[in-house]
Amino acid sequence: xxxxxxxxxxxxxxxxxxxxxxxxxxxxxxxxxxxxxxxxxxxxxxxxxxxxxxxxxxxxxxxxxxxxxxxxxxxxxxxxxxxxxxxxxxxxxxxxxxxxxxxxxxxxxxxxxxxxxxxxxxxxxxxxxxxxxxxxxxxxxxxxxxxxxxxxxxxxxxxxxxxxxxxxxxxxxxxxxxxxxxxxxxxxxxxxxxxxxxxxxxxxxxxxxxxxxxxx
Ligand code: AP5
Numbered sequence: 001x002x003x004x005x006x007x008x009x010x011x012x013x014x015x016x017x018x019x020x021x022x023x024x025x026x027x028x029x030x031x032x033x034x035x036x037x038x039x040x041x042x043x044x045x046x047x048x049x050x051x052x053x054x055x056x057x058x059x060x061x062x063x064x065x066x067x068x069x070x071x072x073x074x075x076x077x078x079x080x081x082x083x084x085x086x087x088x089x090x091x092x093x094x095x096x097x098x099x100x101x102x103x104x105x106x107x108x109x110x111x112x113x114x115x116x117x118x119x120x121x122x123x124x125x126x127x128x129x130x131x132x133x134x135x136x137x138x139x140x141x142x143x144x145x146x147x148x149x150x151x152x153x154x155x156x157x158x159x160x161x162x163x164x165x166x167x168x169x170x171x172x173x174x175x176x177x178x179x180x181x182x183x184x185x186x187x188x189x190x191x192x193x194x195x196x197x198x199x200x201x202x203x204x205x206x207x208x209x210x211x212x213x214x215x216x
Pocket of ligand 1: 007012013031056059064
């Protein structure tokens with residue numbers, strides 16, 4: 001199972017990828033999580049990425065493409081993966097297609113999650129994230145059992161790039177740089193659209209239908 005989950009900030013890609021990963025035993029690879037970990041550790045990648053992420057811009061392709069081509073070759077990705085947040089530019093998409101082809105591989109499909117901007121902002125504004133295990137909650141739609149504490153015991157945080165000004169910037173960057181991938185993957189015959197409106201379980205049911213239809 002090799003899938004890309006594509007869609008705007010806050011649409012629920014990470015939430016659905018975590019569910020699919022757990023159910024099907026495939027690794028969930030989220031570029032945002034990799035970059036936030038790198039920033040917390042102040043690694044060379046994290047230091048380079050911080051300014052872009054804090055301003056709601058994309059990290060340059062040159063930093064991401066090699067990182068991800070290497071990540072999908074790791075042993076834990078052998079039985080499959082869900083890519084969440086990659087690719088998100090045409091350059092990344094084309095480079096990834098070429099890298100897969102060079103290894104005689106291909107994606108099984110790309111799920112494009114669609115939702116209107118007002119609902120995206122509502123989801124992002126209530127989001128709380130665990131800086132330790134990367135679990136994601138919502139203070140109305142997916143509440144933690146203990147207020148503001150993750151199931152792993154770590155206090156939850158609000159992501160710095162979830163402030164309203166940066167969210168507006170991220171939505172605009174998505175429209176300019178990531179949305180063209182929808183037509184790209186449609187042209188390749190890989191795209192399935194899932195309406196991301198509705199509750200977590202309802203959306204998950206639609207995702208599972210697509211996965212069953214596309215998997216080898
Ligand atoms: P990243 O972390 O990838 O952020 P994003 O794509 O903007 O996506 P989000 O994490 O905001 O949203 P999501 O769709 O995963 O939604 P979630 O499941 O959390 O990237 C952050 C930054 O890193 C980028 O801005 C960029 O700078 C950099 N970056 C990352 N990848 C890059 C790349 N490839 N190239 C260059 N730069 C890169 O859900 C949102 C909320 O809604 C949660 O609270 C959740 O509980 C709730 N929710 C989910 N589903 C539902 C539902 N059905 N009903 C109600 N609530 C729901």
